[in-house]
Amino acid sequence: MKTRIVIFVLVPAAVAFVAVWFFAGGPSGAEIRNVILISIDTCRADHLGCYGYPKKITPNIDAIAKKSALFENAIAPTPITLPSHTTMLAGTTPLYHQVHDNATYYVAEYNRTIAQILSEHGYRTGAIVSAAVLDSAYGLDRGFETYQDEMGPGPAGSKPATRKGGATTRLAVKWLEEHKDEKFFLFLHYFDPHFPYEPPAPFSLLFRDNLYAGEVAYTDNCVGQVIEKLKELGLYDSTLLIITADHGEMLGEHSEITHGFFIYQGALRVPLIMRIPGHNKPARVRDRVGLVDIAPAICSLLGIDIPDAMQGKDLSGCLGRKTTSTGERYFYCESLWPTIYGCNPLLGIVAGRYKYIHTTRPELYDLLADPQEQHNMIDTDPKRAHLMHEHLKLKLDELVYRVSSDSNIAIDEKTLRSIESLGYLAAAHVDDSFEFDETREDAKDVIDFHRANMAIRPLIIARKFEQAKTLCHEMLSQRPQHLQTYVYLGSIALEQGDNEEVINNHLKYIEVVDPNWQEPNRPQRQHLELALQNPPLKKTHLELTMAYYKLGRLEQAQSHARTALKLSPASRQAHNVLGIILMRLGHSQEAIPHFQETLRLGLEAFDVHYNLAMVLQDQGKLDEAAGHYRQCLSFNRAVEAPVSFRLGQLSYEKGDAAAAAEYMSRALELAPNRPEVLDGLALIYTTGRGQFDDPNRAVALAQKACEVTRYETASYVRTLAAAYAAAGRTDKAIETAEKAMTLARTAGDTNLATELKKELEQLRKSRP
DSSP, rough: HHHHHEEEEEEEEHHHHHHHHHHHHTTTOOOOOOEEEEEETTTTTEEEGTTTTTHHHHHHHHHHTTTTTEEEEEOOOOOOOOHHHHHHHSSHHHHHHOOOOOBBBBOOOOOOOHHHHHHHTOOOOEEEEEBGGGOOSTTTTTOOOEEOOOOOOOOGGGGSBBHHHHHHHHHHHHHHHHTTTEEEEEEEEOOSSSSOOOOTTTTTHHHTTTTTHHHHHHHHHHHHHHHHHHHHOOOOOGEEEEEEESSOOOOOOOGSSSSSSOOOHHEEOOEEEEOOTTSSOOOEEEEEEGGGGGHHHHHHTOOOOTTOOOOOOOGGGGOOOOOOOTTOOEEEEOOOGGGGTTTOOOOEEEEEEEEESSSSOEEETTTTTOTTTOOOOOOTHHHHHHHHHHHHHHHHSSSSSSSOOOBBOOOHHHHHHHHHHHTOOSSOOOOOOOOOOOTTOOOOHHHHHHHHHHHHHHHHTTTOHHHHHHHHHHHHHHTTTOOOHHHHHHHHHHHHHHOOOOOOOOHHHHHOTTTTTTTTTOOHHHHHHHHHHTTTTHHHOOOHHHHHHHOOOOHHHHHHHHHHHOOOOOOHHHHHHHHHHHHTOOOOHHHHHHHHHHTTTOOEEEHHHHHHHHHHTTTTTTHHHHHHHHHHHHHHHHHHHHHHHHHHHHHTTTOOHHHHHHHHHHHHHTTTTEEEEEEHHHHHHHOGGGOOOHHHHHHHHHHHHHHHTTTTOOHHHHHHHHHHHHHTTTTHHHHHHHHHHHHHHHHTTTHHHHHHHHHHHHHHHOOO
């Protein structure tokens, strides 16, 4: 009995000693001065050589693993980038941090991240992220002194949604060089293994039959460059290096091509490698751990007290095959994407070798005997299923954040397009009520429909509109209640110029989700709530605005633009388009604040400055207008011709003939056949004095303007009549003015016709 007691006491003590020795840095007692956390987005653990991938495609990470602690069974809480990274950096589950999806959630301030903690302890902190889903707008930047989320310039000045690993590596190398003499924490995020798989050469050629593996190999090469820089700067031996992933990729398993929908191991099992300074021997940890443990582990290794709010554990008690002193751990996981289709959410619990998934038809798997999760044990082992179900209920109660917090945010149209281009369902809002109804469909029954839904946006981006439309109609025949399909059809119609179809499809969506949208006295709060629950709603109103505008139905266009603005008061697009509509309706004064607000909100674009300048010019605010015209040129030199023309007009109105002639001449040089430029310059030489008094040149310019427009534009013919008069050719002037008056009357321009009648009377009186 005594012997048993001694063994019982000494063996755990020995295990604890080994663990502490390992995580303290071994016998050398090397100091951890710096921390680098590398997250490889969408990287399956089983695609790294150190995790058993048969081909040696990750030599750099494998080399690190040979001198590190490798956790064989690390699990992500969800197959979605933003919530999973929030867990990684905050050490809490989605139940606590309340971020359940990309784009429509914000990391609320009660969440304290490892970056904030290390910053408070004197570490310089930096992050370099490689995809728009981790943009600082979602709140994960707190605690970082620098948060590099600019993906660089794209085509025609657009902002790309991602950055290639090579560019991310260059930024990382620069950051390391700048902070080499300081203790620091660097969060480095690579996005390359994410769909679509487009590795650069030579990886695209070497892995032409498996582009996903090519992306993993390319990212490994990038990681290798960071390691080399650490060694070159003398930082490697003092740096705690952690390599992991936010989630995996299904690659067709269980009929899911990418990730986000199911919570099977292909999407949740991730690599987790920790290289601790001073320890050069490998250690393979079989105990199950989670991304939720990374932040607590960093705190522990640095000697910082683990905050009470963190739900992860100190990994130093988890070395080797022994279980931790806390007993068997239960890891929570979730996917709320099925709720988009009216299904129950997927809520899971993983403990040791078993996983339980709660849904309409629950699932239980033995991950050791059945790693591919092909054999559901729910009927053969009901006791275990019941036990794990009870543990899941306990976790749902234990892990949740108790204080009410609004972590939902509205998504703007540009961000929505950006996130959707990455293959995420940004156009839909998941149901995070966690309500379960046994009569709802099971997620397994809608996977084919989900795959079709995921395929539409890439087809639209590739401008394969007919294929996208065919797929949409197939989807509607299966699930007519899936309203997002009408939004897709409306957007396709807008691209194809079929404005009536835009209206037809978008109104079908709006009539269901917001049938009372025209109610005049609706509180603003209600608009904002609708926008949160229905992300495409603002998009549909904006696209309806454009459709009605193109059809010349300006009042209806204005109505939808104003509704879009109520749904998203800070929408640059809505302010801009409403300003344009008000201009067309003749409400120039009302348009000005909308253009000004567009600029204030950051939409610094040529057309905004140009439209505002035109309105200001119309209001007689000529100097302000000139400033905005000149601003146009700083965005796009290709617009120099129309801008020069407008500045010529403006100078003419101010009575500065020299400046007017100079601007108009430059416009004519750039656009020699533009009738408005020819006409404008003709006016200057018709009415000018001194060197600008040149009636014959005026006649030549005005004639060309009329020829270009086939003598069908009354205002240009009027200018020609004035030029003839200035040249002393009165009879020709009278004949031409009569033609202009006829054109004006035919066009219904009574004001111009009246003015021409008076001019004709003066010409007839002046006839010799």
